[in-house]
Amino acid sequence: MSNDRTFLIVGASLAGAKAAETLRAEGFDGRVILIGAEDERPYERPPLSKDYLRGEVDRERVYVHPKDFYAERDIDLRLGRTAVSLNTAARELALDDGERLRYDRLLLTVGAEPHRLSISGGELEGVLYLRSVADSDALRERLDRGGAVVVIGAGWIGAEVAASARQRGLEVTVIDPLSVPLERVLGTEVGAVYRDIHVDHGVRMLMGTGVEAFEGGAAVERVRTTDGREFECDFVVVGVGVQPRTGLAAQAGLAVDNGILVDEHLEAGTPGVFAAGDAANAHHPFYDERIRVEHWANALHQGPVAARAMLGEPDVYDRLPYFFSDQYDVGMEYAGFARAWDRVVFRGDPATREFIAFWLSGDRVVAGMNVNVWDVTDAIQRLIRQGVSVDDRRLADPDVSLEDLVPADAGSMA
Numbered sequence: 001m002s003n004d005r006t007f008l009i010v011g012a013s014l015a016g017a018k019a020a021e022t023l024r025a026e027g028f029d030g031r032v033i034l035i036g037a038e039d040e041r042p043y044e045r046p047p048l049s050k051d052y053l054r055g056e057v058d059r060e061r062v063y064v065h066p067k068d069f070y071a072e073r074d075i076d077l078r079l080g081r082t083a084v085s086l087n088t089a090a091r092e093l094a095l096d097d098g099e100r101l102r103y104d105r106l107l108l109t110v111g112a113e114p115h116r117l118s119i120s121g122g123e124l125e126g127v128l129y130l131r132s133v134a135d136s137d138a139l140r141e142r143l144d145r146g147g148a149v150v151v152i153g154a155g156w157i158g159a160e161v162a163a164s165a166r167q168r169g170l171e172v173t174v175i176d177p178l179s180v181p182l183e184r185v186l187g188t189e190v191g192a193v194y195r196d197i198h199v200d201h202g203v204r205m206l207m208g209t210g211v212e213a214f215e216g217g218a219a220v221e222r223v224r225t226t227d228g229r230e231f232e233c234d235f236v237v238v239g240v241g242v243q244p245r246t247g248l249a250a251q252a253g254l255a256v257d258n259g260i261l262v263d264e265h266l267e268a269g270t271p272g273v274f275a276a277g278d279a280a281n282a283h284h285p286f287y288d289e290r291i292r293v294e295h296w297a298n299a300l301h302q303g304p305v306a307a308r309a310m311l312g313e314p315d316v317y318d319r320l321p322y323f324f325s326d327q328y329d330v331g332m333e334y335a336g337f338a339r340a341w342d343r344v345v346f347r348g349d350p351a352t353r354e355f356i357a358f359w360l361s362g363d364r365v366v367a368g369m370n371v372n373v374w375d376v377t378d379a380i381q382r383l384i385r386q387g388v389s390v391d392d393r394r395l396a397d398p399d400v401s402l403e404d405l406v407p408a409d410a411g412s413m414a
């Protein structure tokens with residue numbers, strides 16, 4: 001393998017760091033440059049709304065690799081540097097400090113950024129967002145002071161921040177125009193379980209209500225809802241979804257549509273360019289369509305696949321979408337991708353907060369979620385991937401092993 005080649009990775013986060021690790025593990029001995037806009041070496045974001053936010057684990061626990069990892073592998077980690085323009089014909093990337101880097105292969109792992117609320121008062125001090133470790137530090141400092149927080153959005157980030165804030169003893173109000181938390185992904189039945197969990201922990205859940213404005217002097221003091229109510233608060237956290245960072249790719253003329261378009265090897269249509277993680281809208285062979293997944297496991301596993309494609313040894317990325325969430329003492333894992341379903345079957349009573357929910361379309365399981373039940377995600381994923389025809393009563397019956405619902409020859413697909 002030629003050692004004078006340069007592989008650039010833009011986005012020093014989970015997907016980028018795993019790609020750099022894989023390039024070296026696979027024996028690539030050319031230049032590997034990993035460029036990150038943040039000042040931190042690559043870290044994982046899930047703890048930022050959970051134990052790290054609550055001050056239960058220290059900073060060292062969030063990093064993807066130990067401090068010396070990159071130098072030891074001759075990975076040129078450039079932190080605090082933003083890639084500002086890309087010329088794919090010349091294979092040249094420009095950084096914000098004026099440096100221009102030629103590349104043989106380029107991987108974009110630029111991630112996603114929070115949607116901003118553009119409503120009256122949106123710029124007031126104390127209206128916070130959560131994406132980076134710096135955001136989490138700023139939010140933790142607010143939690144330390146106590147008081148009342150209004151969380152806008154009952155998606156994963158909003159729900160986890162609400163839980164962490166309650167665990168730290170704050171008064172918490174959650175506002176969302178949908179009827180139950182997490183409704184878009186889980187639907188109303190399972191979303192209602194999460195609503196009840198939050199209500200039981202003392203969160204005021206204002207579902208079916210939008211936010212009209214933030215009001216206050218220099219800093220936010222109250223939130224006005226679309227139905228005319230007002231809620232006093234010390235600060236606000238907004239968690240209303242993210243959008244893929246596609247600016248650099250679009251400027252360079254790469255195909256972009258809800259993310260950077262890539263094939264099942266994570267290769268873009270432009271020679272030498274690849275994308276992975278939250279930023280990539282990748283063709284998924286199992287679903288036979290492009291999907292963009294905004295979850296930790298996707299970034300973790302796509303990084304290495306992109307690296308192998310850069311090396312000319314392409315794998316196919318066909319893992320089923322998977323994510324996890326922890327709220328209070330309720331942990332869950334979700335596998336699959338259910339855009340439409342006709343019913344939900346429960347194994348176990350949701351009221352006990354120890355159950356599995358299956359989303360079905362016809363007689364097939366399209367997604368499954370285990371809540372405070374462990375070591376079943378492989379079996380759930382096999383059910384989905386095998387397209388096994390299931391009987392609702394057997395699916396619901398805890399005495400029927402999930403393994404028995406899956407044909408014996410189905411391998412682990414997690």
Ligand SMILES: Cc1cc2nc3c(=O)[nH]c(=O)nc-3n(C[C@H](O)[C@H](O)[C@H](O)COP(=O)(O)OP(=O)(O)OC[C@H]3O[C@@H](n4cnc5c(N)ncnc54)[C@H](O)[C@@H]3O)c2cc1C
Pocket residue numbers: 010011012013014015016035036037038044045046047048049081082083084109110111112113130131132157245248276277278279293294295296297299322323324325326
């Ligand atoms: C608070 C929080 C909690 C989460 N919890 C969970 C969870 O419980 N379970 C789960 O499955 N997922 C969770 N996620 C989602 C998960 O963290 C993301 O899917 C994952 O971080 C995506 O990784 P990534 O490497 O694709 O991109 P990102 O993590 O978004 O990183 C991209 C990096 O690229 C950098 N960058 C962008 N543009 C440029 C540029 N032009 N030049 C240089 N650098 C650039 C950015 O600064 C950033 O550091 C959570 C996310 C957050 C924010």
